[in-house]
Amino acid sequence: MTETSLVDSETVERLLTTPAYHRWLGLELVRAAPGEVEIAMDCRDELTADVDGSYVHGGILATLLDVAGDFALVTELGVGLPTIDLRVDYLRPARPGDRLLAVGTVVRRGRSLGVADAVVTNGDGKKLAVARGLYSTAAA
Amino acid sequence: MTETSLVDSETVERLLTTPAYHRWLGLELVRAAPGEVEIAMDCRDELTADVDGSYVHGGILATLLDVAGDFALVTELGVGLPTIDLRVDYLRPARPGDRLLAVGTVVRRGRSLGVADAVVTNGDGKKLAVARGLYSTAAA
Amino acid sequence: MTETSLVDSETVERLLTTPAYHRWLGLELVRAAPGEVEIAMDCRDELTADVDGSYVHGGILATLLDVAGDFALVTELGVGLPTIDLRVDYLRPARPGDRLLAVGTVVRRGRSLGVADAVVTNGDGKKLAVARGLYSTAAA
């Protein structure tokens, strides 16, 4: 598709790293290709969900997975897309100190709707969580 | 059930407001009853997801919904529960400045698994997002 | 809304009971009101999923829940709607001989998308499964 080649990595990176909450999380663009994206982030202590600070909040993983799915479509469409729904499966907890890698992949890109998958792994390459999201491509 | 009466609001509030990420979000316990909980939070500018800072990140709503579903079960079990999976439907964007109210309700509490629903509304009472989560009750 | 009053029960019933697979399942319209519908079906032995024929296939419950969510929107829109995605939680097995009652309720009806909830209970009023579906309202 012609239009997918128009989205350069600089645009994807700017859209990823400018929003306030993305900056607070420290999201980094590792790689962008048409329909696929890799994003990294480091788990700080202030992201923990329990009284003992032993594991990272599932909402952080959900956020990272949502962003990865969204940006898989961004690589083809060049604009951020509203998430319509998101489903997350938690497989193993993330720990403070973990460097997380999220890979997002387009499953289907339609004129009004897009589906994308996302996987988060830790530094050992263990899958921590997987997600599938539905995004609105109508505004793109 | 006898054991549900053992979880007092102080315990629920301590579990809610002690974790680092919950404190950063500013989660507040509004009300706790057996199988139901209400949690509030204010949307700061640093929670926004777009370049213009016009709307709050969906991952924040996912986090709040996850916590509300989890704490609906906490009111009956007295300990935080691992989320197994979570499904979020986004209905309307949250805006910076919004005060969000999340209501979590137990759908089913089994010996090893619990299902809970959660709804987030804004100050006008508009539904912004709904979720359903599956939680592990085995450790409780 | 004016248009919701235009969908009479006869139209809803015809849309429900004409399709071939609905007839094979024996779906019956119990009640239709704007945004809400009740559908019944009897569980025959040929719907079982295990070697011993002891429980009804989860796919049957998924189908009934999907239809209930869809027809909650049909009561307002007067046409069948494509399901975009569906999420089912199984709480208890249905048994051959059970008479199932499915209640579908509109969560949100937008111009292009609708969200509906559905619950299936058995004759004892026990919840067997719950679902939430996203439907395309664009063609309505």
Added chain:
Amino acid sequence: MTETSLVDSETVERLLTTPAYHRWLGLELVRAAPGEVEIAMDCRDELTADVDGSYVHGGILATLLDVAGDFALVTELGVGLPTIDLRVDYLRPARPGDRLLAVGTVVRRGRSLGVADAVVTNGDGKKLAVARGLYSTAAA
């Protein structure tokens, strides 16, 4: 894992083709390997969901996806597993006359819970629907 080699294709096929509803659907085992399974079925006219009989009921796809995910785990565990929850994304309608192929793959197999993915394609190799399910492995 030693135990995965104990599940021979005959056992998988017997578990797949004996249940009454599976027989009615005409499910066929195409291939079974540890953690992966392929299942085929033909779409008869009586599986249609609309008044015109133009497309196959989404509940049929949901059933096929559920079975494919379940049997991906059956190839490793040798017994049918209860579905805890299932999430289906519909991408394109199936038509009467289509021969469907469902591939199920294990995402994670734990002691009490298993996650599996499933994809249904038609004879042209087009993806019609994808799903992710959570299954109870506790009884296996």
